[in-house]
Amino acid sequence: MQAPLLSVRDLEVSFQIGGEEVPVVRDLSFDVEYGETLGIVGESGCGKSMTALAIMGLVPNPPGRISKGNILLEGVDITKASEKELQSLRGNDVSMVFQEPMTSLNPVFTVGEQIAETARTHFGLSRKEARNKAIEILRLVGIPSPEKRVDDYPHQLSGGMRQRVMIAISLICEPKLLIADEPTTALDVTVQAQIFDLFRELQEKTKTAIILITHDIGVVAEMADRVMVMYAGRNIENGPATDFIRAPQHPYTRGLISCIPTLQADPPDDPDALFEIPGVVPSAVELAKPGCAFAPRCQNVMDRCRVEFPPSAQIENNRSVSCWLAQEETV
Amino acid sequence: MVKSLSKRIGNAVILLLAVLVLNFTLIHIAPGDPVEVLAGEMGGATPELLAELHADFGLDQPFHIQLFTYLGNVLHGNLGHSFYYDKPVTELILDRMGATLLLVITALLFALLVGTALGVASAQKRNSLLSNLVTILSLAGFSAPVFWIGIMLILLLSVAVPIFPIAGMATADEPEGTFAYIFDVAQHLVLPVLTLASIYLAFYSRLSRASMLEVLESDYIRTARAKGLSRFLVVYKHALRNAVLPVVTFAGLQFAQVISGAVLVETVFAWPGLGTLAFESILRRDSPTLLGILFFSAVLVLIVNIVVDIAYRVIDPRISAK
Structure with a gap:
């Protein structure tokens, strides 16, 4: 079997908070195969974005750093690579689309320049060649009359158009891995659908693997081949997307799926129709306590959960879960 | 662009007229008689001579006649005649203008370029030696009065260690x-x-440091890094152009202050510019010369503001769109 494109092992990302080093991502291990789409799901603050930045080698330092583990991209360890090596990987082999299209583009350069400079940096293209390539990729991401738009500044484009420009920037060097961090959160619902169609279309053409970070279960169900659920900096469930929707194992995953409103429900008359997981995500500092991080919010909590953290256990082919209950049920 | 520029110039002309009227009125209200100063320097004069001089300079006319005569002259490009130097004011200003412009523009460019460079460099490493040095130097620069710095520099670099000349603009021979x-x-x-x-x-070093620190935290800098650009491109292409915007704004606003600062500096260093001329004209009650210099400074400030406006549009494309 071919080695995976990306292999993350025992990753820990820590931040200096009030003089103490607090891990925000811990014991995180997962693989991404060539050409597949991995969805990473979880609430805000569970470490999704930090995981993405770690893969890019862009954890803000200080105060953050990768304190343990390895990230292997085609055998190259990103945690040990020099800044120069990282620069040649970023935007070239692995690229990223950020959450906020309104602020992620530099306001004082044309979008064409911002796309073209990536190609000039990595492929050594001339200005003219890079510009033509920028026009070509703008057409590919569905921007009308790209030969005109190439000279526009970001403020002249709508949010959806800007996100297309971001996608163009991330795809111009045909990366092997594209990380999309909540790429549609800031956009209208209709535009969201267009952007996801675009991702699918482009993935078919370029065979790029995608890590799609989102808190929208619907998006994951539609887009991802495999899903990883994160809670409090850890991978708590990992498996094929179809299984994840059909038979979630971890109580947290079940909770997330129950949170999706159904068409039959009528919230104004029936407030219980909108399910919520009680409580909030614990802060990173609280997590130093032993036991399962989800225990205080879990409906099925057992005594064991409060004292001992459940290790990730394989429950089926390609499926693993970190939950004492789920493990008991499958045994 | 052209439309907004012509609007700016139209506003500038109205502003200049207001400046003229205001200055003329203020100087008229101020006590002191140029004829008496002249008489004093001549060693005395008869009342008839004083009356004759008053009539010659038009000082016996009522205020509004003097004002309108003056405004009419300025509109015809005539800034009047100096009581003291007995020369046209325009000629006096043109003689001294070069020295002041040389001083002011060199000082402003020096402050802008070196200040921005120091600020940007110190923003890269927040707690480095350079960063702390810039903070201390800028605190000292803020707190010390201009004339004191001038005198200290003379004592240090002209007297104790004679590297630079004490005063003047050129050696006598x-x-x-x-x-x-x-x-x-x-x-x-x-x-x-x-x-x-x-x-x-x-x-400017403080301003650009603060501005650079803020810009380096922004999302588009993260994007630039995620594209794999070198540290140099990220800082000097993507961050710098955004970070200099407030510096440019302030440079434009402060140009008027730099010109008034030049009066002090020219006096300390006996620099033969408009500042010394203005200072002397005040002492001698030479109101046409003083008015001429004030008018000229106002024109200069307005021109610089329009230039800054254009520079701003060039640096930040969002502004021309509005």
Whole structure:
């Protein structure tokens, strides 16, 4: 079997908070195969974005750093690579689309320049060649009359158009891995659908693997081949997307799926129709306590959960879960 | 662009008229009689001579007649005649203008370039030696009065360690050749420029440091890094252009202050510019010369503001769109 494109092992990302080093991502291990789409799901603050930045080698330092583990991209360890090596990987082999299209583009350069400079940096293209390539990729991401738009500044484009420009920037060097961090959160619902169609279309053409970070279960169900659920900096469930929707194992995953409103429900008359997981995500500092991080919010909590953290256990082919209950049920 | 520019120029003309009327009125209200100063320097005069001089200068006319005569003259490009130097004011200003412009523009450019460079460099490493040095230097630059810095520089670099000339703009026996002359003037220029630039240098280094720190945290800088650009491109292409915007704004606003600062510096260093001329005209109650200098400074400030406006549009495309 071919080695995976990306292999993350025992990753820990820590931040200096009030003089103490607090891990925000811990014991995180997962693989991404060539050409597949991995969805990473979880609430805000569970470490999704930090995981993405770690893969890019862009954890803000200080105060953050990768304190343990390895990230292997085609055998190259990103945690040990020099800044120069990282620069040649970023935007070239692995690229990223950020959450906020309104602020992620530099306001004082044309979008064409911002796309073209990536190609000039990595492929050594001339200005003219890079510009033509920028026009070509703008057409590919569905921007009308790209030969005109190439000279526009970001403020002249709508949010959806800007996100297309971001996608163009991330795809111009045909990366092997594209990380999309909540790429549609800031956009209208209709535009969201267009952007996801675009991702699918482009993935078919370029065979790029995608890590799609989102808190929208619907998006994951539609887009991802495999899903990883994160809670409090850890991978708590990992498996094929179809299984994840059909038979979630971890109580947290079940909770997330129950949170999706159904068409039959009528919230104004029936407030219980909108399910919520009680409580909030614990802060990173609280997590130093032993036991399962989800225990205080879990409906099925057992005594064991409060004292001992459940290790990730394989429950089926390609499926693993970190939950004492789920493990008991499958045994 | 052209439309907004012509609007700016139209506004500038109205503003200039207001400046003229205001200055003329203020000087008219101020006590002191130029004829008496002249008479004093001549060693006395008869009342008939005083009356004759008053009539010659038009000082016996009522205020509004004097004002309208003056405005009419200025509109015809005539800034009047100096009581003291007995020369047209325009000629006096043109004679001295070069020296002041040389001083002011060199000082401002020096403050802008060096200040921004220091600020940007110190923003890269927040707690480095350079960063702390910039903070301390800018604090000192802010707090020390301009004339004090001038005198200290003279004591240090002209008296104790005689590297630079004490005062003036050129050596009395002018050296032969153009290059020798330029070098001579440049030597004389160093201390006045350092003195005049000190406070702005301090200000721009702090401003650009703060602005750079803010820009480096922004999302588009993260995007630039995620594209795999080198540290150099990220900082000097993507961050710098955004970070200099507030610096440019302030440079435009502060140009008027730099000109008034030049009056002090020219006096300390006996620099033969408009500042010394203005200072002397005040002492001698030479109101046409003073009015001329004030008018000229106002024109200069307005021109610089329009230039800054254009520069702003060039740097930030979002502005021309509005």
